[in-house]
Amino acid sequence: MSINETVASEKSSARARWKQDPEGVRANILAVALEEFAANGLSGARMDEIAAKTRSSKRMIYYYFGDKETLYLKALEAAYKKVRQGEEQLDLEHLGPREALTRLVEFTFEHHRNNPAFIRLVMIENIHHGRYLEQSAEIKSLNEAAISQIERVYSKGAATGVFREGLAPLRIHWLISAMSFFNVSNATTFSMLFGQELLSAAGQTALKGDVSETVLRFVAA
Numbered sequence: 390m391s392i393n394e395t396v397a398s399e400k401s402s403a404r405a406r407w408k409q410d411p412e413g414v415r416a417n418i419l420a421v422a423l424e425e426f427a428a429n430g431l432s433g434a435r436m437d438e439i440a441a442k443t444r445s446s447k448r449m450i451y452y453y454f455g456d457k458e459t460l461y462l463k464a465l466e467a468a469y470k471k472v473r474q475g476e477e478q479l480d481l482e483h484l485g486p487r488e489a490l491t492r493l494v495e496f497t498f499e500h501h502r503n504n505p506a507f508i509r510l511v512m513i514e515n516i517h518h519g520r521y522l523e524q525s526a527e528i529k530s531l532n533e534a535a536i537s538q539i540e541r542v543y544s545k546g547a548a549t550g551v552f553r554e555g556l557a558p559l560r561i562h563w564l565i566s567a568m569s570f571f572n573v574s575n576a577t578t579f580s581m582l583f584g585q586e587l588l589s590a591a592g593q594t595a596l597k598g599d600v601s602e603t604v605l606r607f608v609a610a
Contacts, residue, residue, distance in 0.1 A: 418443050419460075419463060419467045421439050422461070422464040423506055426464055431461050431513065434461075436450060436451075458521070462525060465510060465521060469527075469528050470527070476496065477534075479492055481541075486551045494569075494601045501573050502572060502573060508570060551609075552610055556608060564603070564607060572593075
């Protein structure tokens with residue numbers, strides 16, 4: 390088969406995928422785009438590079454998303470949606486307050502640890518002063534749901550005397566996010582200054598326990 394025939398065959402296969410599984414193609418584009426934006430920023434990411442790493446084409450990326458800035462925003466939304474969907478699946482309603490909060494803390498710590506691209510993307514959006522995040526009603530809705538989940542756990546704990554009264558759920562969310570985020574965002578510089586001990590499997594397990602204990606002591610009655 391000649392080079393031209395090979396290219397034509399690949400294009401034909403791509404068109405077939407677009408028709409048979411448009412949502413799968415879209416999800417694949419978003420996953421690749423998230424990694425590229427996280428690695429290179431909005432200005433540094435290249436649509437040609439994103440297209441080359443997907444099961445799609447540059448033309449189809451523009452068809453689905455219109456332009457690079459829209460693709461960046463949709464990748465940002467997908468990243469937030471992933472963590473919030475994970476939180477929803479924790480089934481906290483059937484646990485006691487301390488167990489529910491512990492599970493939420495441990496999930497957040499592990500999610501951030503296993504998804505460094507999400508952390509980098511959030512850092513990049515902070516560099517842009519939240520310009521794209523503020524355009525997204527979906528992200529705002531997702532994060533309101535996250536606070537509501539903490540509020541339910543906290544209210545249950547306060548009502549039963551397990552947690553102290555008078556705390557805003559947003560403060561609890563901030564505490565969980567801050568420690569879990571720092572663990573990833575500053576891993577490189579922290580390890581250069583103080584060594585790799587806390588980045589080892591044992592070190593990460595210990596830190597996860599420290600974060601849980603800190604949050605539980607903060608809310609304890």
